[in-house]
Amino acid sequence: MSSLSKIAKKEIKELLTPATIIPIIVIAILFASLGNVFGGVGDQLSEPPKIALINNDSGLLSQVAYAVLDQGADIVYEGDNVQNALNALDDEGGVSLFIIPGDFTSDILANRTGTIEAYWVMRGAGILDTIPGSAADALLDNVARAISATLITYDMSDNASIILNPTQLSETTIFKGKEMVGISPPTIAGVISQQALVMPLIVVMMIIYAGSIVITSMGTEKENKTLETLLTMPVSRTSIVFGKLLGAAVVGLIMAAIYMLGMGYYFNSLMASTSIDLAQYGLTLDLLDYVLVGISLFAALVFALALCMILGIFTKNYKAAQTMTMPVTFLALIPMVITLMTDFDTLPLAAKTLVFAIPFSHPMMAIRMLMFDDYSLVLAGIAYSTIMALVVMFIAVTLFKKDILLTGRVASAETTKYSRWPLLALMQRMFTKRRR
Amino acid sequence: MYAVEVKDLVKNYGSFQAIKGISFKVREGEVYGLIGPNGAGKTTALRILSTLLEITAGEIKIYGIDLRQKPDEVRRIISYLPEDAGAYKNLTGRSYLKFIAQFFAEGEQAKELVSRGLEIANLDKRIDDKVETYSKGMARRLLVARALMIKPKLAILDELTSGLDVINAQEIRRTVKLFASQGTTMLLSSHNMLEVELLCDRITLINDGEIVAEGTPDELKERYGAKNIEEVFVKVVSE
Numbered sequence: 194m195s196s197l198s199k200i201a202k203k204e205i206k207e208l209l210t211p212a213t214i215i216p217i218i219v220i221a222i223l224f225a226s227l228g229n230v231f232g233g234v235g236d237q238l239s240e241p242p243k244i245a246l247i248n249n250d251s252g253l254l255s256q257v258a259y260a261v262l263d264q265g266a267d268i269v270y271e272g273d274n275v276q277n278a279l280n281a282l283d284d285e286g287g288v289s290l291f292i293i294p295g296d297f298t299s300d301i302l303a304n305r306t307g308t309i310e311a312y313w314v315m316r317g318a319g320i321l322d323t324i325p326g327s328a329a330d331a332l333l334d335n336v337a338r339a340i341s342a343t344l345i346t347y348d349m350s351d352n353a354s355i356i357l358n359p360t361q362l363s364e365t366t367i368f369k370g371k372e373m374v375g376i377s378p379p380t381i382a383g384v385i386s387q388q389a390l391v392m393p394l395i396v397v398m399m400i401i402y403a404g405s406i407v408i409t410s411m412g413t414e415k416e417n418k419t420l421e422t423l424l425t426m427p428v429s430r431t432s433i434v435f436g437k438l439l440g441a442a443v444v445g446l447i448m449a450a451i452y453m454l455g456m457g458y459y460f461n462s463l464m465a466s467t468s469i470d471l472a473q474y475g476l477t478l479d480l481l482d483y484v485l486v487g488i489s490l491f492a493a494l495v496f497a498l499a500l501c502m503i504l505g506i507f508t509k510n511y512k513a514a515q516t517m518t519m520p521v522t523f524l525a526l527i528p529m530v531i532t533l534m535t536d537f538d539t540l541p542l543a544a545k546t547l548v549f550a551i552p553f554s555h556p557m558m559a560i561r562m563l564m565f566d567d568y569s570l571v572l573a574g575i576a577y578s579t580i581m582a583l584v585v586m587f588i589a590v591t592l593f594k595k596d597i598l599l600t601g602r603v604a605s606a607e608t609t610k611y612s613r614w615p616l617l618a619l620m621q622r623m624f625t626k627r628r629r
Numbered sequence: 630m631y632a633v634e635v636k637d638l639v640k641n642y643g644s645f646q647a648i649k650g651i652s653f654k655v656r657e658g659e660v661y662g663l664i665g666p667n668g669a670g671k672t673t674a675l676r677i678l679s680t681l682l683e684i685t686a687g688e689i690k691i692y693g694i695d696l697r698q699k700p701d702e703v704r705r706i707i708s709y710l711p712e713d714a715g716a717y718k719n720l721t722g723r724s725y726l727k728f729i730a731q732f733f734a735e736g737e738q739a740k741e742l743v744s745r746g747l748e749i750a751n752l753d754k755r756i757d758d759k760v761e762t763y764s765k766g767m768a769r770r771l772l773v774a775r776a777l778m779i780k781p782k783l784a785i786l787d788e789l790t791s792g793l794d795v796i797n798a799q800e801i802r803r804t805v806k807l808f809a810s811q812g813t814t815m816l817l818s819s820h821n822m823l824e825v826e827l828l829c830d831r832i833t834l835i836n837d838g839e840i841v842a843e844g845t846p847d848e849l850k851e852r853y854g855a856k857n858i859e860e861v862f863v864k865v866v867s868e
Contacts, residue, residue: 418713418715419717422711422775427705429701
């Protein structure tokens with residue numbers, strides 16, 4: 194064996210440990226499962242959009258419009274009642290209600306643009322949530338083209354402007370009980386996404402900053418051999434754990450605040466360039482909402498720090514600490530990607546469960562939820578994250594009282610088959626004790 | 630009352646038994662030495678006595694306090710100096726002593742502890758330099774100062790002078806003797822047999838997790854017909 198391969202073999206042996214492999218495998222499995230979440234989008238695109246239609250016009254051009262819509266869409270309601278049409282869309286998972294007014298044909302023939310009223314039923318504000326609506330929107334372009342062709346074929350108009358653009362759209366978007374007149378779902382989704390993007394970024398940055406502070410602190414204490422001194426001082430283990438968490442939380446929050454300021458300026462300038470003011474649609478946050486976002490963020494931060502503290506307990510030195518934040522960061526990236534692409538409400542149950550189970554999801558989703566006064570999920574998220582943070586903190590304090598903190602091994606009177614897997618060994622030991 | 634009472638102490642790491650039921654007692658104000666070859670279980674015993682490791686079986690009392698039941702109370706009266714201990718590198722020597730002192734006292738009392746620590750460390754102007762710039766000897770003096778400035782009832786010192794030059798080692802030994810004469814019980818381990826002979830009132834020899842000999846240096850030398858403790862050590866371990 195050459196010197197090169199000997200050194201490479203030694204390096205691989207040192208680097209490929211259960212501690213480095215298992216988190217990556219878990220993350221890979223989680224990301225693979227995301228494929229199922231987004232896999233349904235392709236199916237949605239291949240199916241015709243479900244629409245409702247109210248045609249109040251008996252003229253020729255409305256018949257043309259009807260024919261195009263009938264061919265390209267699955268019409269789940271035909272009638273004359275708007276509420277019934279919206280109910281049918283709700284029941285069938287439809288995306289839009291088109292209303293052709295009584296003067297549609299006569300207006301076009303009189304060289305006035307024919308108006309089609311569109312009610313868009315928006316189910317989520319993620320990027321993927323607007324795809325079904327876009328398919329229905331494309332149908333309206335086909336309607337306009339078919340009417341143009343009719344006008345030319347039957348020489349029904351000599352007005353070039355009307356022939357080129359015979360129809361116009363009057364849009365109303367319905368999302369989470371709010372009716373927003375004159376605005377389309379992609380515009381709303383775009384603006385909300387821009388705003389809601391800040392929080393996932395803050396959460397991820399905070400976890401990276403504050404989490405690495407905690408893990409590095411543990412790694413440094415072990416490497417510099419200061420931990421043993423600290424542990425023999427007249428200070429309770431709880432105080433040591435909480436002191437470390439508090440220090441990291443303060444630094445993490447300061448970093449997040451600085452980051453937030455920078456991002457705030459960035460997004461303000463971005464918002465200034467868009468013509469949409471969400472406030473006019475009632476999509477704003479009041480003081481209580483901001484407090485709830487703050488609490489949600491704090492609970493997620495404490496959870497992250499306590500989780501990092503546990504990882505820090507297993508770290509041996511400063512070098513090892515550097516890679517330990519990776520699993521936690523990936524854990525935060527999962528809800529970040531999901532919530533950007535799609536809305537919590539439109540996720541399949543399994544994905545909903547996964548997103549809810551990750552405490553980092555809740556501050557990421559909170560702004561979007563609170564914009565639409567959806568308090569139940571935000572409050573449930575805060576309660577869940579707080580419980581999870583307390584559980585993880587309890588585990589961290591318990592581990593601080595165990596030999597594993599210093600030795601990386603579980604001291605036990607019994608021989609354990611998991612002696613090379615400290616966490617499993619610890620769980621085995623706790624379980625065995627409980628059974629007794 | 631004994632300062633330390635260890636009864637049938639067992640310590641297992643998984644299937645490996647590091648300490649196999651040892652018992653010994655240390656009197657108040659005594660300097661007591663644990664010696665033995667590498668891996669004999671000395672450091673494990675000291676770590677258990679310092680409340681760092683869990684007891685697998687047996688009983689330990691420090692000044693009458695049950696260590697397993699009341700580790701927090703034990704921590705108030707002991708001070709542990711690990712073999713390869715370090716201090717926070719970003720702090721100066723003075724800041725480090727202040728940081729430690731605040732856990733044991735407040736206000737003027739804390740200042741007194743720090744000034745005692747400064748005296749023990751004897752680092753002159755370098756006390757205001759960052760610990761990361763200290764030599765091994767300076768860092769060890771600072772750590773000894775940290776351990777003794779609080780005047781603990783029991784000081785547990787693992788390899789007190791390991792890696793130090795003769796001058797630094799001698800200075801630290803003098804400090805330990807001084808504090809022992811003022812009433813602090815010392816429990817120490819060392820590979821330096823001369824140091825053990827010079828410092829300790831009584832010695833326990835541990836080998837493979839078991840106590841193989843115990844007594845005063847003179848008793849041990851007489852028992853094994855040896856000129857010094859080093860010879861005793863070699864004879865006992867090779868038996």
